[in-house]
Amino acid sequence: MAMNSALQKKVLESFIEIIRKTSVDLPGDVVDAIQSGRKQEPEDSRGKYAMCIIEKNIDLARVKSQPLCQDTGSILFFVHYPRKLDGEVLGKLIRKAVVQATKKGYLRQNSVDSLTGKNNGTNVGPGTPTLHLEPWSKEFFDIRLILKGGGCENVGAQYSLPDSRIGAGRDLAGVKKCLLDAVQQAQGKGCGPGVLGVTIGGDRATGYLHTKEQFLRKMNDKNKIPALAQLETEVLAEANQLGIGPMGFGGKTTLMGVKIGALNRVPASFFVSVSYMCWAYRRQGAKVSIKGDIQKWLY
Amino acid sequence: MIQLEAPFTEEKIRSLKVGDMVEISGIVYTGRDAVHKWLHEGHEPPVSLKDAIIYHCGPVVMKKKGKWVVTAAGPTTSTREEPYQADIIEKHGLRAVIGKGGMGEKTRQACEKFGCVYLHAVGGAAQVLAESIQEVENVYLLEKFGSPEAIWQLRVKSFPVVVTIDAHGRSLHKEIEAESAQKLNSLMTSIKK
Numbered sequence: 244m245a246m247n248s249a250l251q252k253k254v255l256e257s258f259i260e261i262i263r264k265t266s267v268d269l270p271g272d273v274v275d276a277i278q279s280g281r282k283q284e285p286e287d288s289r290g291k292y293a294m295c296i297i298e299k300n301i302d303l304a305r306v307k308s309q310p311l312c313q314d315t316g317s318i319l320f321f322v323h324y325p326r327k328l329d330g331e332v333l334g335k336l337i338r339k340a341v342v343q344a345t346k347k348g349y350l351r352q353n354s355v356d357s358l359t360g361k362n363n364g365t366n367v368g369p370g371t372p373t374l375h376l377e378p379w380s381k382e383f384f385d386i387r388l389i390l391k392g393g394g395c396e397n398v399g400a401q402y403s404l405p406d407s408r409i410g411a412g413r414d415l416a417g418v419k420k421c422l423l424d425a426v427q428q429a430q431g432k433g434c435g436p437g438v439l440g441v442t443i444g445g446d447r448a449t450g451y452l453h454t455k456e457q458f459l460r461k462m463n464d465k466n467k468i469p470a471l472a473q474l475e476t477e478v479l480a481e482a483n484q485l486g487i488g489p490m491g492f493g494g495k496t497t498l499m500g501v502k503i504g505a506l507n508r509v510p511a512s513f514f515v516s517v518s519y520m521c522w523a524y525r526r527q528g529a530k531v532s533i534k535g536d537i538q539k540w541l542y
Numbered sequence: 543m544i545q546l547e548a549p550f551t552e553e554k555i556r557s558l559k560v561g562d563m564v565e566i567s568g569i570v571y572t573g574r575d576a577v578h579k580w581l582h583e584g585h586e587p588p589v590s591l592k593d594a595i596i597y598h599c600g601p602v603v604m605k606k607k608g609k610w611v612v613t614a615a616g617p618t619t620s621t622r623e624e625p626y627q628a629d630i631i632e633k634h635g636l637r638a639v640i641g642k643g644g645m646g647e648k649t650r651q652a653c654e655k656f657g658c659v660y661l662h663a664v665g666g667a668a669q670v671l672a673e674s675i676q677e678v679e680n681v682y683l684l685e686k687f688g689s690p691e692a693i694w695q696l697r698v699k700s701f702p703v704v705v706t707i708d709a710h711g712r713s714l715h716k717e718i719e720a721e722s723a724q725k726l727n728s729l730m731t732s733i734k735k
Binding site for chain 1: 561563600601602604613614615616619621642643644662664665666667668669670673702704706714715718719721722723725726729730733734735
């Protein structure tokens with residue numbers, strides 16, 4: 244079905260609002276995790292100092308409706324849409340929403356031509372924004388957005404097991420070694436306390452993609468696969484013994500969460516892919532009606 | 543909490559220790575990749591950096607009613623300036639560098655030798671840090687480098703940072719990296735299949 248101009252206008256507005264909210268307002272489950280982090284840092288410590296500044300920043304950004312971090316990051320859309328609608332038109336609408344949200348200052352001019360260094364100021368170009376569009380049989384849209392800054396993206400890591408440097412074999416013990424190593428390597432550079440998104444298996448591309456999908460999960464959810472649920476709990480507890488703390492200042496809260504997924508692999512490969520999400524964990528989502536109205540926020 | 547107020551004398555800077563929580567009041571100059579490379583190539587700065595503080599930041603600055611206003615001003619990753627920073631500290635007499643993520647061995651040594659400190663701001667806290675900027679007093683090299691890379695002269699009040707490299711040879715980054723490596727080692731050996 245073609246999307247008439249009234250519907251296109253409505254959908255466009257909803258996309259802009261989702262971008263605005265993602266950039267200025269952290270989801271409640273992340274705010275809760277930051278608060279518990281602050282509470283466990285000792286009084287008068289540097290860790291507490293950093294966590295208090297972080298909480299103040301979250302409040303200020305929301306009240307002023309301005310980006311909570313000036314690096315508004317990679318723009319990652321995960322969208323399900325009613326299959327009778329035209330996916331090509333939808334893709335164009337999302338790009339248009341990104342251009343307009345950039346003009347309004349919800350997104351920084353953040354997309355640079357890798358060959359010439361030029362920035363056309365729109366955030367639209369080869370590879371940006373990243374759109375994952377899937378048609379489905381339901382009569383509404385499910386639109387989710389992650390904004391991920393460059394500082395934390397830079398400390399991501401991919402391991403090919405076995406890895407003799409860290410003594411990691413092709414089993415869950417080996418996976419755990421990779422994850423603890425990645426956190427120690429990152430130190431405070433990823434703007435911690437952070438959250439790990441992890442994929443066991445897949446290939447080099449699908450592995451990293453699936454790490455980003457882990458960030459769609461809520462902080463307090465429980466992995467449906469018992470072995471992974473256990474690994475998540477253990478890695479979180481052990482990483483927090485490293486003492487790196489908020490911003491790498493030292494302290495108890497090095498990580499706030501660990502989210503792990505598994506994909507099948509070819510027999511010759513065994514990748515462990517790790518993405519690091521900074522404390523400015525910008526994730527929002529909305530259920531949008533087939534008429535284009537935001538009906539419900541998902542986080 | 544230690545208050546660090548202008549003028550930023552060598553004596554005040556040398557009194558700071560790794561781990562101190564500090565609030566800065568006075569002038570800071572932004573400078574990131576383009577400025578550091580340019581100074582390192584031997585160009586003279588358009589404003590004296592003697593006893594000055596340089597801030598690794600590409601602020602978002604808007605003109606409102608004819609005045610510049612900073613709307614976001616978080617730190618950017620400092621290690622990109624590692625090849626240049628030590629020379630700039632020596633040549634121009636910087637007293638402090640603000641950024642995030644820490645800096646390396648060359649900068650640590652320059653801080654010790656010439657009386658400079660590295661001050662770590664909270665990464666991502668663009669709004670809190672913008673709030674502590676009272677006024678944009680001037681801007682240099684705006685035409686040449688564009689807004690994020692220009693030198694913005696900012697008057698700040700109670701700008702919150704932590705000393706992570708001091709003028710006595712200590713680096714919190716180095717220490718925490720070493721301690722966490724040791725802890726990692728013991729965790730690794732206790733992991734069982």
